[in-house]
Amino acid sequence: MQQTKFLLDEKRIPESWYNLVPDLPFQLEPPLNPATREPVGPEAFAPIFPEEIIRQEVTAEPYVPIPEEVREIYALWRPTPLFRARRLEKLLDTPAHIYYKYEGVSPSGSHKPNTAVPQAFYNKQEGVRRLTTETGAGQWGSSLAFACETLGLDCTVYMVKVSYGQKPYRRIMMETYGAEVHASPTDLTQAGRDILEQDPDSPGSLGIAISEAVEDAVKNDDAKYSLGSVLNHVLLHQTVIGQEALEQMELAGEYPDVVVGCVGGGSNFGGIAFPFIRENLKGNKDTRIIGVEPASCPTLTKGRYVYDFGDTAGTTPMMKMYTLGHSFVPSGIHAGGLRYHGDSPIVSALVHEGLVEARAYAQNPTFEAGVAFARAEGIVPAPEVTHAIKATMDLALEAREAGEEKTILFNLCGHGHFDFSAYEQYLAGGLVNLEHSDEEIERAVAGIPG
Numbered sequence: 339m340q341q342t343k344f345l346l347d348e349k350r351i352p353e354s355w356y357n358l359v360p361d362l363p364f365q366l367e368p369p370l371n372p373a374t375r376e377p378v379g380p381e382a383f384a385p386i387f388p389e390e391i392i393r394q395e396v397t398a399e400p401y402v403p404i405p406e407e408v409r410e411i412y413a414l415w416r417p418t419p420l421f422r423a424r425r426l427e428k429l430l431d432t433p434a435h436i437y438y439k440y441e442g443v444s445p446s447g448s449h450k451p452n453t454a455v456p457q458a459f460y461n462k463q464e465g466v467r468r469l470t471t472e473t474g475a476g477q478w479g480s481s482l483a484f485a486c487e488t489l490g491l492d493c494t495v496y497m498v499k500v501s502y503g504q505k506p507y508r509r510i511m512m513e514t515y516g517a518e519v520h521a522s523p524t525d526l527t528q529a530g531r532d533i534l535e536q537d538p539d540s541p542g543s544l545g546i547a548i549s550e551a552v553e554d555a556v557k558n559d560d561a562k563y564s565l566g567s568v569l570n571h572v573l574l575h576q577t578v579i580g581q582e583a584l585e586q587m588e589l590a591g592e593y594p595d596v597v598v599g600c601v602g603g604g605s606n607f608g609g610i611a612f613p614f615i616r617e618n619l620k621g622n623k624d625t626r627i628i629g630v631e632p633a634s635c636p637t638l639t640k641g642r643y644v645y646d647f648g649d650t651a652g653t654t655p656m657m658k659m660y661t662l663g664h665s666f667v668p669s670g671i672h673a674g675g676l677r678y679h680g681d682s683p684i685v686s687a688l689v690h691e692g693l694v695e696a697r698a699y700a701q702n703p704t705f706e707a708g709v710a711f712a713r714a715e716g717i718v719p720a721p722e723v724t725h726a727i728k729a730t731m732d733l734a735l736e737a738r739e740a741g742e743e744k745t746i747l748f749n750l751c752g753h754g755h756f757d758f759s760a761y762e763q764y765l766a767g768g769l770v771n772l773e774h775s776d777e778e779i780e781r782a783v784a785g786i787p788g
């Protein structure tokens with residue numbers, strides 16, 4: 339124990355998570371009950387989340403202490419390294435200084451264990467024996483499987499059936515950590531049975547898998563449900579990334595002019611950006627904060643800022659966010675983690691209020707950037723991250739044109755070691771740039787209730 343304490347002090351892992359909400363110069367709008375359209379209180383979440391998670395979801399405390407046991411588990415891979423991408427700078431012949439925070443050193447290879455571990459910890463503390471969740475490509479499922487294993491909880495993962503068949507390695511990783519993995523839809527839940535009755539060969543979807551995982555948690559007293567993105571408590575936990583980055587940039591003797599992250603549900607982006615937004619709001623700094631999304635799922639750049647459901651079936655509380663409509667089915671791009679119709683309510687509000695900029699890029703230019711990065715810096719990035727890399731490279735080229743010595747920081751939130759079939763297809767002649775026409779987006783957006 340003494341030794342661990344020494345290790346933690348030495349390792350400079352943050353002692354608290356940072357909550358941006360009380361520092362915001364505007365009010366966030368509350369989630370609404372879909373039937374009554376009245377604000378829902380925290381108690382609405384009691385059947386699926388433990389009390390401490392619900393408290394953190396709505397807390398006004400600016401700093402939430404990280405439990406010592408969580409910091410000890412974080413110490414397996416935190417603090418994560420901050421690198422300067424000197425070889426990429428050279429390749430681009432840019433006066434810009436490019437830094438990246440590398441979250442791919444975690445057990446599951448992405449930022450997701452930053453929230454999986456505390457979520458498992460609080461559930462364990464409140465007597466929960468098993469966590470349920472959904473997973474698409476498997477990044478979240480493998481992170482939660484790891485967290486449950488570490489804290490002695492059982493873990494049940496509903497994995498979208500097509501991915502279960504096509505991405506066996508993530509499934510085997512979850513099973514190696516001891517999780518039970520089902521191809522969703524299953525015949526274990528009413529939600530799954532209903533789908534199978536209509537379509538016995540259903541390939542499944544994230545929306546269906548969420549319904550199954552939630553039903554499993556609600557119907558079993560010893561089980562609760564866990565979500566890997568979008569909600570406030572998830573973004574809160576991810577702020578370890580930005581707090582470490584702030585300190586590491588200081589050690590490097592620099593401060594970023596621009597911070598960049600890719601946005602799916604907004605958690606890795608919020609994680610790196612919020613501590614820098616705090617500095618902006620305090621009036622100390624004027625850093626540009628840029629979120630990058632796929633052109634094929636352009637939530638922040640083409641969606642509407644309205645109340646919508648979090649899931650496809652329309653059963654969750656409604657949240658005010660940028661959305662393409664809960665019925666929107668994004669194209670089958672390889673950056674699976676960025677295919678979500680909505681976005682974090684906090685990140686959405688920041689974009690709406692002009693505190694965060696949003697950009698969108700198509701698949702081929704992002705993979706081109708990812709390959710260039712891999713060849714320069716050695717790390718093969720997850721397809722999601724290549725969006726942040728493309729934006730960073732464009733900013734570095736703009737800096738070259740302008741002859742400006744800009745400092746750019748981006749979040750390399752995961753490696754691409756389970757994504758080589760996507761790289762194989764790209765290298766074999768390119769991918770399709772799947773974009774939706776304005777009419778298609780109009781149609782999806784028109785389906786948003788109210």
Ligand SMILES: *Cc1c(COP(=O)(O)O)cnc(C)c1O
Nearest residue numbers: 567602603604605606675722752
């Ligand atoms: C899950 C995931 C994402 C998308 O989720 P956010 O909540 O937007 O961070 C992006 N990149 C990687 C590597 C992921 O695993």
